[in-house]
Amino acid sequence: MQSVLKTLSVLLFAGTLSTSALAADPIKIGVVTPLSGTYAGIGQQVRWGLELATKEVNAAGGVMGRQIELIFEDEEANPSVAVQKAEKLFQVSKVDFLTGTVNSGSTLAVGQLAERSGKLIATTVSFADSITADKCSPNVFRVNARAGQQSAALAAWMSKEKPKAKVFYLGPDYEMGRSTVAAFKSNVDRVGGESAGEVFAPLDSKDYTQYFGQLRAARPQVLYTSVAGNDTVRLFTQLQEFGLLANMTVLGASGTVTAQNISAIGKAAEGFVTGVGYSAEVASPENKKFVEAFRAATKSDPDLYGADSYGLIYAYKAAVEKAQSTETDKLREALRGLKWSTPQGEKTIRAGDHQAEQVMYVVRVKDGKFGVVAEVSGPDAIGADTCTRF
Amino acid sequence: MHDALTLDARANHWLALALGLACIGTACIGYAIGDTFYLRLATEALIFGGLALAVDILLGYTGLLSLGQALYFGLGAYVSAVTLIAFPSFWTAMGAALATGLFGGLIGGLIANRVRGVYFALITFGMAQVAAKAIYNTRSLGASDGLIGVPVLDVNLGIVTVSTASPVGFFLLALGVVTLLYALCSYLMDTPFGRLLIAIRTNEARVPFLGFRTTTLRLGSFVLASCVASLSGALYPMLRGFVSPELLFFSTSGNAVITVILGGVGTLVGALYGSIIFTIVKSVIGSWTEHHLIVIGILFMAVVIFLPKGLMGLAQPLMRRMVHRGKP
Numbered sequence: 001m002q003s004v005l006k007t008l009s010v011l012l013f014a015g016t017l018s019t020s021a022l023a024a025d026p027i028k029i030g031v032v033t034p035l036s037g038t039y040a041g042i043g044q045q046v047r048w049g050l051e052l053a054t055k056e057v058n059a060a061g062g063v064m065g066r067q068i069e070l071i072f073e074d075e076e077a078n079p080s081v082a083v084q085k086a087e088k089l090f091q092v093s094k095v096d097f098l099t100g101t102v103n104s105g106s107t108l109a110v111g112q113l114a115e116r117s118g119k120l121i122a123t124t125v126s127f128a129d130s131i132t133a134d135k136c137s138p139n140v141f142r143v144n145a146r147a148g149q150q151s152a153a154l155a156a157w158m159s160k161e162k163p164k165a166k167v168f169y170l171g172p173d174y175e176m177g178r179s180t181v182a183a184f185k186s187n188v189d190r191v192g193g194e195s196a197g198e199v200f201a202p203l204d205s206k207d208y209t210q211y212f213g214q215l216r217a218a219r220p221q222v223l224y225t226s227v228a229g230n231d232t233v234r235l236f237t238q239l240q241e242f243g244l245l246a247n248m249t250v251l252g253a254s255g256t257v258t259a260q261n262i263s264a265i266g267k268a269a270e271g272f273v274t275g276v277g278y279s280a281e282v283a284s285p286e287n288k289k290f291v292e293a294f295r296a297a298t299k300s301d302p303d304l305y306g307a308d309s310y311g312l313i314y315a316y317k318a319a320v321e322k323a324q325s326t327e328t329d330k331l332r333e334a335l336r337g338l339k340w341s342t343p344q345g346e347k348t349i350r351a352g353d354h355q356a357e358q359v360m361y362v363v364r365v366k367d368g369k370f371g372v373v374a375e376v377s378g379p380d381a382i383g384a385d386t387c388t389r390f
Numbered sequence: 391m392h393d394a395l396t397l398d399a400r401a402n403h404w405l406a407l408a409l410g411l412a413c414i415g416t417a418c419i420g421y422a423i424g425d426t427f428y429l430r431l432a433t434e435a436l437i438f439g440g441l442a443l444a445v446d447i448l449l450g451y452t453g454l455l456s457l458g459q460a461l462y463f464g465l466g467a468y469v470s471a472v473t474l475i476a477f478p479s480f481w482t483a484m485g486a487a488l489a490t491g492l493f494g495g496l497i498g499g500l501i502a503n504r505v506r507g508v509y510f511a512l513i514t515f516g517m518a519q520v521a522a523k524a525i526y527n528t529r530s531l532g533a534s535d536g537l538i539g540v541p542v543l544d545v546n547l548g549i550v551t552v553s554t555a556s557p558v559g560f561f562l563l564a565l566g567v568v569t570l571l572y573a574l575c576s577y578l579m580d581t582p583f584g585r586l587l588i589a590i591r592t593n594e595a596r597v598p599f600l601g602f603r604t605t606t607l608r609l610g611s612f613v614l615a616s617c618v619a620s621l622s623g624a625l626y627p628m629l630r631g632f633v634s635p636e637l638l639f640f641s642t643s644g645n646a647v648i649t650v651i652l653g654g655v656g657t658l659v660g661a662l663y664g665s666i667i668f669t670i671v672k673s674v675i676g677s678w679t680e681h682h683l684i685v686i687g688i689l690f691m692a693v694v695i696f697l698p699k700g701l702m703g704l705a706q707p708l709m710r711r712m713v714h715r716g717k718p
Contacts, residue, residue, distance in 0.1 A: 036681070073676070074682065080630070081676075083630050087426070088427050092428075105634045108632070116631065128535060135535075
């Protein structure tokens with residue numbers, strides 16, 4: 001029995017040796033992303049973005065002569081599933097790198113697994129600040145803009161367009177809604193705005209008019225809201241019916257008005273402003289080329305998830321070529337401070353907290369479509385480095 | 391003199407022994423080839439098997455369908471995670487989880503046992519949803535992001551010390567805990583207490599005429615089930631290093647019910663077999679197609695239609711004949 005086991009383990013060991021010895025073997029990138037359930041739409045964009053960039057890189061000769069191979073697993077937007085699938089990719093498929101996690105809980109949990117397995121991951125979607133702040137990990141990178149960057153960009157724009165504005169806050173009454181409002185409020189305080197009051201409405205509120213008395217009495221120039229989905233539809237249409245939109249600019253979180261609800265909101269969405277890390281309307285030649293290629297491949301427009309995921313493959317390629325290795329420690333060093341170009345313009349990974357710094361865009365709804373109205377430079381939006389672990 | 395129920399239970403014990411031996415065999419092979427993923431997947435299967443065991447006590451013996459057993463599983467996991475972050479000791483975490491199961495089970499049992507049938511299912515479902523939402527919105531518990539940073543432990547078992555980071559070590563530890571839970575449950579189900587639970591399932595109205603209070607019995611089975619679920623849940627953060635509100639969601643409770651039905655209702659050991667098969671099937675199909683929920687739904691329906699007694703409905707009669715060959 002023992003000799004059988006010994007032979008078996010020798011064979012397996014020899015197998016792993018021979019695979020790592022061949023330089024022309026593909027580089028494997030694991031993608032743990034929601035392909036089913038509520039976040040399947042986001043997972044779809046992640047998949048399209050990664051696949052498009054991989055195809056381009058492979059057609060141009062790959063990374064250090066090696067082709068990139070993507071291995072997808074469905075995480076069902078559940079951290080327990082994500083961790084199990086990530087472990088499978090690390091241990092069984094022996095991936096060199098991992099990405100794709102969407103909800104912040106999955107990114108944090110998979111990041112911890114990566115740290116314990118000595119691998120690197122990057123998220124292209126999660127925007128909870130904690131991932132590159134108090135819960136930062138030496139093995140986790142983020143190439144998309146975090147919530148703080150979106151809200152800092154929006155506040156910077158507001159202070160320019162509406163200096164010393166009185167701002168009224170209306171958020172959904174749950175943890176995320178409250179923390180989004182608190183983050184924007186601290187940004188407004190920083191740029192010299194004034195608070196005119198705040199209310200929190202339960203999720204799935206049918207009637208927002210009960211808050212309108214307070215809103216009208218406060219006479220704000222700006223309303224900031226972080227409601228989402230169908231709540232936005234009801235809030236905006238009710239604001240319009242009560243004639244409150246006439247003398248007030250409505251700002252919101254990036255998830256407040258989206259492609260999913262913009263047509264249902266209709267005219268009431270006109271003039272809504274938010275801060276984002278990407279818009280398909282960005283007028284640079286790189287972006288035009290990217291949007292065309294994306295449309296040709298998928299017959300849909302890219303959104304920020306697709307664009308950030310597309311950019312990640314190029315970041316990985318640049319880092320591997322700089323490090324001349326896919327090995328964790330060398331690659332981590334190469335990724336720190338890495339500058340590379342993406343459809344959104346040049347991005348830099350800040351070495352201190354692994355957060356990507358990028359130009360932020362302020363977009364406004366006009367004729368039922370978002371258009372870019374301003375750009376906020378990377379250093380103005382990124383905020384302080386609060387990661388203390390490395 | 392043994393009645394049919396005892397004979398069934400004995401057949402189940404043999405099946406449990408076979409499962410245990412198979413697990414030890416798996417551990418040996420896994421250790422020899424230096425595997426990590428499959429051993430840890432098997433550990434997860436055992437942990438969720440503990441949750442299914444809890445559902446089977448309620449569904450298979452007392453006749454109560456709980457659609458919220460993940461409440462106690464998740465509470466056990468959170469209590470264990472919080473304890474471990476503050477004070478990394480296996481026994482303290484298990485003790486805290488047991489206390490949570492007892493206390494939470496008493497409160498939940500007093501609420502849920504006021505009603506029967508479909509209302510019981512709805513109340514248990516509702517309680518789990520309320521707790522899940524509360525945790526989802528509590529920032530000190532990590533809110534929607536969950537808690538990470540549960541440390542790797544060295545568990546001192548007296549003779550040996552096992553690290554939770556060791557795939558084979560923790561697999562055997564989880565096997566030990568789940569075996570103890572199984573042994574405790576199957577012992578209790580063979581006592582007069584267990585027989586009375588079966589009597590409640592069969593005809594609750596007649597039990598008081600035999601001189602027993604059904605409310606106490608039902609509460610007893612509810613508390614037992616919540617303790618089993620909570621202790622199983624306590625192992626989860628040790629395995630994965632984190633907890634998240636999804637552990638309390640309906641998908642976790644629902645999967646536990648599917649597991650029990652797949653394995654065979656009212657057999658206890660079926661819950662463990664069911665969990666292992668369900669976890670493997672989910673992992674394999676999940677990697678194969680993103681439409682895994684459809685495949686699992688169809689498999690579930692097929693089991694309900696063609697194997698109404700689950701997998702144990704196939705295995706148990708065979709085993710009973712083998713065990714009692716030659717005996718009257």
